[in-house]
Amino acid sequence: MVRATPIRRYPIPTRRHPPPERVPAPTRALPWQRTPTVIAGLAILSLVLAFSLVLPAVQKCQPLVMDVSTKLERPSASHWLGTDQFGRDVLCRASYGGRISLPVGMIAVTTALLPGLALGLLAGYWGGWVDVIVGRLVDVALAFPGILLTLLIVAWLGPGLANAMIAIGITGIPTYVRLSRSSTLQIRKAWFVRAAYVVGVPDLRILTHHVLPNVLPTVIALATLDIAWAILNAATLSFLGLGAPPPTPEWGAMINEGRGFLRQAPWISLAPGALLVLTVLGINLLGDGLRDALDPRTR
DSSP states (O other), rough: OOOOOOOOOOOOSHHHHHSSSOOOOOOOOOGGGGOHHHHHHHHHHHHHHHHHHHHHHHHOOTTOOOOOGGGOOOOOOSSTBBBBSSSOBBHHHHHHHHHHHHHHHHHHHHHHHHHHHHHHHHHHHHOOHHHHHHHHHHHHHHTTHHHHHHHHHHHHHHHSSHHHHHHHHHHHHHHHHHHHHHHHHHTTTTTHHHHHHHHOOOOHHHHHIHHHHHHHHHHHHHHHHHHHHHHHHHHHHHHTTTSOOOOOOHHHHHHHHHHGTTTTTHHHHHHHHHHHHHHHHHHHHHHHHHHHHGGGGOO
């Protein structure tokens, strides 16, 4: 017995019978623009970048110039954040420190991202002995604590800012290998990848045109978060004397220099420490927002 179609109690929306409620127009904002954490992170990072790039050009100060007559001077109109034990302006040195710490984080993450992404794609797509060899190397690297492995590499290469970036980058490679490998294992089973393989598309083209674009969003979100991790590690190495050599105005080195004057002149360590906290906070907010915006599972 065929069931009768129920009678519609309202007219079909047409030009003569418009819908009772106005349909909202589709927004043109990008996914990351609708995430408040991304906007907050961008605002904080913009302030830090302006402080590091614009302020030294406007103030025209020299971070390495010493004036012993004004050493350990309190914050004043002439020195807004005071001076250190050598009479150097803390505001000037802290602003120049951003020009060192921020590029260090980005270069270190790039050093970890490129080989980690390549190895993860190869291991996840081809599998077999390639996956076994890469997986065992990653297991060996992850057996060491991150900071300990970084210290071992720096001790082997020698102290210095360039060696610190290399060490931090090598330490971060296993994370990107595991992430890109797991994403590749999921994507290679998708119908469009199988269809490309059936019609004879070369493996390299499948990796670069089908697998890589779907792996990149997750990797980019992690890389954004890891910039903060790299900046903190670089500051830690400089604090221990294995990073930027004195008198380089690097935030970790500045915190170490003011360690002996915390009671007498706490502003020597507080200024770079506050900038370090703000930078890490802004990057973390930006990375969390990008992860939520780029991850299709959260939409």
